[in-house]
Amino acid sequence: MDAGRFPSGLIEAFTEARKRETNGALIAISTGTAERPAEILTAASRAVRGRPGAVVQPFGASSIAVILPACSAPDARSAVEAVRAALAPAVVAAGIVNFYEFFTAEGTNAEIAREIERAAGHRLAIAANRADLVCDASDLAASAGEDRPVAVVVEPDPVSVELLTAALDAAGFEVRSFQNGEAAMASLEASPPSLVICEAMSPRMNGFVIRERLKASPRLAAIPFILVSHRKTEEMIRRAVEADIRHFFRKPLSVAEVVGLAVNLTRSRSP
């Protein structure tokens, strides 16, 4: 989600909700394709018609944002259902942020609004990646457990995802997986994980580019990065070295080796 375009009315809506201690929500909605925002925009406008103060507007490059100033958490979900019904059979993914989650947060309202926006983008990315899912705080809490380190897996092959997730989960990680580099990058920027395991030949942004991007951001540069691929040629190794990637494994992987390394890398980082 590019954070360049700030949904107007969000600061006001949040300020108002916080003052009165009533809930409100920012919903990011996407069908996963770049061409449909106009359609979702109309469908969403229709779905929230009649709600006082509701705002619908484009959000990022390929999705829209709906701001509902006064609504309960179930209300937000039902708004998503209404948009979905209007757009059937297209798959609609939505990330919901309820304002009350941020009532105790510190910072100016504008800063918090920025955080809300980022969280909405991140939840949308998670929802889109699970296909046809809505994601809000309760989903995150359910999967997050107590305080497990988060591993992001970027891997287009479903079997690889399945195996890596199982192994990492058993080793105590919370796993977030993404089938392409762009979705992964959006999530990485929104909420930095403890570790990234990435297929070098991942679509829409390859492993080297992801690493370069992470390196360019001071916040993300230090996240341990493990590259994996069937294609581990001299050329690929050179590119990995250039991108300052220190761990590059050829598939088939040895689970003991990769997961063991993952544990060591994250353990040494935590204070």
Add this chain to the structure above:
Amino acid sequence: MIAWGAAGWLFAGTAALDLAAAAAFLAQPLRRLIDSRRRRRARDILAELAAQDAAEPRGAVRGFERFVRRRRWLFLEEAARVADVVEPSAAERRRLRDLAVRTRTDALLARDLLARRPYRRIRAAVRIPLVATPGLRTALVRALEAERSRSVKLFMAAGLAAVGEAAAIPTLVDALAGEPAWFQRRIAAILARLGDEMTSFVPMLAGRPEKEIQLLLIHVAGRYPSTVLRDYLVARVDSSDRDVAHAAFRALTASYAGSVDHARWLTHDDFLVRNLAAESLGGLPTARSLGLLFDHADDPVIRRSVVMAVTTILRARPQHVRTTMLRCLNERRPAARAALVDVLAGFVDDLAVRLAGGGEEAAGEVLKEIVRQGRLTELITFLNRNTDRDLEHRLLLLLGELLDADAARHADELARYLDPRIAGLLGLAPPPPEQPAPARREHPRLAMLTALLAVGLAAVPALCLAVAALGAAPGAPAAAGLFGRWVASFNAVFAVYAASLNGSYLLLLAFSAAGARAEEREAALLGDALLFTRDLLPSVSIISPAYNEEASIVESVGALLELRYPEYEVIVVNDGSRDRTLERLVEHFGLERTEVFIHRYLATQQVRAVWASRRHPGLLVIDKANGGKADALNAGINAARKDYFAGIDADSLLERGALLALAGRMLFSDVEVVAAGGNIMPVNGCTVKSGDLAETRIPRRALARFQTVEYLRAFMAGRIGWAALRSLLVISGAFGVFHRRRVVDAHGYLTRSEHYLKDTVGEDMELVVRLTRGLHESRTPYAVQYACRANCWTEIPETFRVLNRQRDRWQRGLLDIVTFHRTMIANPAYGRAGTITFPYLLLFEVLGPWFEAEGTLVFVASLALGMVGPSLLALMLAATVLLGLAVSLAAFAIAERQRASFPAGDRLLLVLFAVAENFGFRQLMSLLRVRGFVRMLARVGGWGRMERRGFGHGSNAAGSAAAKRGVRT
């Protein structure tokens, strides 16, 4: 009347066929669901096996056994998929083996190793490593000893390498004797997986006289350095067989460079050895290496290697630039001096800085020398980047002198690539806008075309007239006059024609279904771990000719750089674009002009410059004068360095795994694959994100939807079938892979500049026909493959105007080929291509459209005149609409089985359009073909001149689709 009964049955039969095909198509999601559940269950079992502790619960295992016993192959396939990602631990291997033994899977594998069908032997060989009981290991070694088929041998070798069965090495080595080079390379790649095991067999094999075995050992020696192997290589360099000597020396210099006595080899009799020796010195950046290279810089045969090696050394050790400079200026041998100037031209930046720093008169002298020799590439790049005006002034003075001396040779290069401001200072006008290549020279054969026209026009009417005159018109009322009988027999002939056309399609479809099934099964045997084995799959140069593609070129090249393939390069050929295609590429990929040596295997329009990128070492961009798509491809072939090349349209989107799918099929061929084609699909309705397909939909416009039906039918019912019949002659220009050496030997694509001095609009099909023809004439066994899982998504015409132009080109291209290669028609010397494909093309594609046009006309007329009885109507509907629909629907079913392409709504729409196309669209396409024929004749007669604007026909994507041949079977 009997006719009604027969026609009625035919009608009912074809209608039933349609329903069955539609059901097969629409039910694919259900089949996929059932299949994925089974696979899910298999993977759950595998996960359980992996998670079990030493004390395993027997009860659960019993439950597994029932499932595994019922679906042994499926279970093994899933186990292989898992093992392809995650190496099983020793304990997991043991549990898997136990489970396999308890379910008697080992017996199944042993039995299939001896099966009659090669596929089953391959499948057994590929799956054995998962189970790998001692019995199966020995069975595999034995099976390999007895094996005759090359592809099966390859997979058995891969199986043995995967289980690490070193005992099989002697057998594998023996299997190499007498095999062709392409096959040896594959086996060598597999054997190299055994790594160090291999070296222990060297003493045993070192004395073997067979060339293949010596080459294999040399290959191993190059990969796994050891003292024993080095001694073996040194001994082999003096071999009397030059191939062996060269390979040995190459391996020696590559892997044991430090222990090579270069001084000795630089004076060797064999110039290739001298070249290799010079090249390898580049890897040893020492003063001694430089000295040796300087001494031999005047040897004309190794000059290029010396230049490369010195350049490499100077890059690694810049402090030697000064030494080289001084050596250059003091050099007395002219050839050596020129070579050093060549080297220093690559360090213009360095020289200029020395010059600007003052005091370095030598740098100025060398620069003068570089300019005098016309080595301007790097200097131009430097000037364009330079900001020091004083330095610029001094360099421009040098260039001014050069222009005074020889303006003709250098003015164009300077004007074209120098920054316009600097070029202005030199008094150079900007280069004139690109001139499009002159009209094509097609030289069609007038006599043959006229004869074909006469047959196409008159054969059926005349035949019917004869039948009518004899009074034997089928289905006509007894009282009908001569005209009535003529019409009746015409309609009968037309119905028979339509039935035989669709019938032959249906027959082809049977082969297609078998071919698609074979491909699906083969694909399931190929894991990435095998496909990405070093040197196993051929390396590929992707050549993408671009003409006025500024809108899409960056994205399409970006996508090409992200393919899943072990070893490939991308060569973009800018065919004299008149827009900013080249500039876009230079900006986005950070390209710099380089001096790369390009062979002139094929004559092409002038190549002006070559650009490369440091960030993307696998990318090369060639800038050349406009000469059309075929000429651009030929220029790309000249620059290509890999085993195969792939021709790709710049506005097409190759699926990331397409090349891998195409090359993977080659492993199953027992003969050398000279060409392979992929599947073409319309991209119009799809969503593309960062060069990756995000959503596949059918196009929105009706005209494009009709074509989607046509493409699916032509590829799924046509090409797969032709390939299965081993007589495929068409590979789409949008995506095809060719054996580079073979194409060069056949003189490349047909252009006016090349051997046959002739252009054609159907260069892609013509190339395959010519390759096939040459290979038959030289009695070389070969294969042309097709892979329906290798998808290329391409823009199809959305407007009638563009579609019309496209079909015109296709028909003219076809006619050109049929007349140019007419000796192949019905000629058994050319195998099935001659006896099946060519007659088919002639009957159904060249003459067919004429019959169809006439038949439709007569039928519609007789319908209007009330001369069509119910039986004829039923017959006609069955023969044209229902039979054709059955072909389309079955083709959809095949496509959908291979890959879930379109959402449910789109699938229903496709069925509707498959029905609707019979009422108008297909007839229209026949008419367009007739028109193409007429226009070709008209042009030969000198009535019209073909306007030619490069292969793009305009810059918009739909326009350039006119250059693409998608649908011919």
